[in-house]
Amino acid sequence: MPRKTNLDDQLLDAPPVAGNGLLDRRALLKLAAMGSVTGLAAGRARLAFADPVAAGQPEWLLAPGLPAEAYGRPSRFELERVKRYVWPLEANRGQTIPWLSFTPHDLLHGVHTPSGLHFEISHHGIPDIDPERHELLIHGMVERPLKFNLERLDRYPTVTHDYFVECAGNSGRLWNEEPVAETLALTHGFLSGSEWTGVPLAVLLDEAGIQPGAKWVIAEGADSGSLSRSVPMGKALDDSMIALYQNGERVRPGQGYPMRLLNPGFEGNTNVKWVRSLRVTDRPAMTRFETSRYTDLMPDGKALQFTLEMEVKSVITRPTNSMKLKEPGYYEIAGLAWTGAGRIRRVEVSADAGRTWGDALLQEPVSPKMTTRFRMPWRWDGGPATLQSRATDESGRVQPTRQALIAARGRPPGPGTYHFNGIHSWGVLPSGEIRHVYA
């Protein structure tokens, strides 16, 4: 018979010495001999007065933790849960079809988008650029064509600003006849906000010397498809920059490493990534991305072209259909608002599908051409509710209803694929479940 090594057992199996459970005191003596017990059985504890570790001290309190890393990462619990929605995954490997990834705003909070979760649309994949071999050329209608490498560009004066970048195709699914069931990433995930640091484009153009009659700058990227867009000279000389740093560090590869053109408030595609050529001209280049794409077909069959400045827009990022309200009571409604025209002046929130509105609190500072966080306190009574937000910008433009937008622009198939900025609606059911609805 094997030696009894479980101390609990030795206590509980001691012989009774009197009624109602009194045990032989000599069992206690065995505890003094613990040091001689050669192998403690890993059996079920039978005394069980102590909580097991899981219910008391979690294991991370019981031993020294992990070291710091040279470049840190989110918690492994977050990396499982919070990620970009990448589409269309493996199907496109090695093809020149765009890689799309969406920011999961329903899982984030604050104003800046983490660089690792910034949305990315790379029409020809992400080039793996050696920064020592990358050059930017300024040429065309200039007095002095100029060529810059990263080291040269680092000599120029810099500026730092918070700016959003939004793809003109963001929220394109809201033209659909039926509301989409997917999370916020798929409807509003082509939007991100960052701190950008770089050289004002005006400084570089001034050094090159713009010739009379020059009206456009054709920007071309160092991706394999040489993505090109035409930027009006007025914008280039206003607040455009060659961005070198994003959120404090060098621009990420999917955002244009080692340098991108940034046209604050303009549609995302114009912010040419991996920029390697700026050609000054007297007319736009009419590239693929400003003719077959990123134009807005209107109901009369004509198309709007160079609709570059993004519209005033907002969306509620919490609560959303990725969560469920557990019980009636207090909730904070929060969301993001932005406009290519400058600052957000006002965000209103409705819980009754737009019949009544209240002003939301705007997080200060409200920066121009940057996502602005808004918040609204809400006491849910447990009944059905429809949550909406409506933004107004400093130019006086007001975010339209979806119906008004469709009346003005038409609805695909056909017209209106880009530049959807209509009001978005979350339907709250008495069960606490939340659905994307049209209201």
Place this chain on the structure above:
Amino acid sequence: MPRKTNLDDQLLDAPPVAGNGLLDRRALLKLAAMGSVTGLAAGRARLAFADPVAAGQPEWLLAPGLPAEAYGRPSRFELERVKRYVWPLEANRGQTIPWLSFTPHDLLHGVHTPSGLHFEISHHGIPDIDPERHELLIHGMVERPLKFNLERLDRYPTVTHDYFVECAGNSGRLWNEEPVAETLALTHGFLSGSEWTGVPLAVLLDEAGIQPGAKWVIAEGADSGSLSRSVPMGKALDDSMIALYQNGERVRPGQGYPMRLLNPGFEGNTNVKWVRSLRVTDRPAMTRFETSRYTDLMPDGKALQFTLEMEVKSVITRPTNSMKLKEPGYYEIAGLAWTGAGRIRRVEVSADAGRTWGDALLQEPVSPKMTTRFRMPWRWDGGPATLQSRATDESGRVQPTRQALIAARGRPPGPGTYHFNGIHSWGVLPSGEIRHVYA
């Protein structure tokens, strides 16, 4: 004899037909038969009129690029070059000696520190916390002890603010008798700036109900050493928060995932990470980290304790000793300034060791208790120069010279280990090399 398949060779080795290099025209006919060449030799091109790809089109222009990742990373070229300085590396594995990592500000630009490069001091390592099992307890001198898990905390009102965090030991090496040769990370890398989103601590304390006579909050972390600090009630009810998000995403593990106490402008150690207990008391706890550490020994042998608010301070982050000036001419001097007292009001820069000063440009918006980026244009004449910056905050406090600081505080060994905020100097040599100097 193997078939000649290199077309260059077939041309150059064609038989001469006349003097001075005229070749048989029939060599050209062979080019028409290219389709029948079964294997092109990968030999040295002998015509060599075209540039090799390396000198012309870089390889990333020749094929579709890489896909987006679910959670993006910096360029592989950056990850090699830009990292935190982690000390003391492998020596501490499994020990309860602090892990230290420093932000490399000389390689960054802008205002926010990337989360992956935020400085970290983890006195007992980084606990690997399962957020579903983490709880925060508010107890002690309160009417209603309260316990929160992450889901419960997410119901409360939130705020978003930019705040710096600086360790009281930052720049401690500037007490040294001789200037240090290492890069800026080692002297000023215990400082980082982030966007923080969380629940105001005042909201939670109010819900718990503070009893009369309560004057301090003892915060304790869920690290294996249960790091604890005492926070004055005035601060806790002012702008302290339970931070849940950092730079848009959940707080990183090294910063306290899933939640940390944030006391804006207070010394870093008080911003208790992985916070699990807030005990309301009538007196400070006199923990290890406010008695044997983080006190300031003065020349008279007495020690300052609870010197919590960080001083006004600044440092030039470019140029630094990690770069070399290539030639005389224009350079942008840039740096960071910060103060625990609120906003930075002014930063002056000197290129002649403090004899003359000029006002630097402050990047707007200047946020309270956040790093402020300053910039100063500079034309280097090629001679020796000593670059300094001097910050003034809205409370009127001016960053002192190192000499004045030592006169007031004494110099280690012995006194003065913490809270060094003296002016920092970069010495520029005619060679363009830059050294940390005392001036």
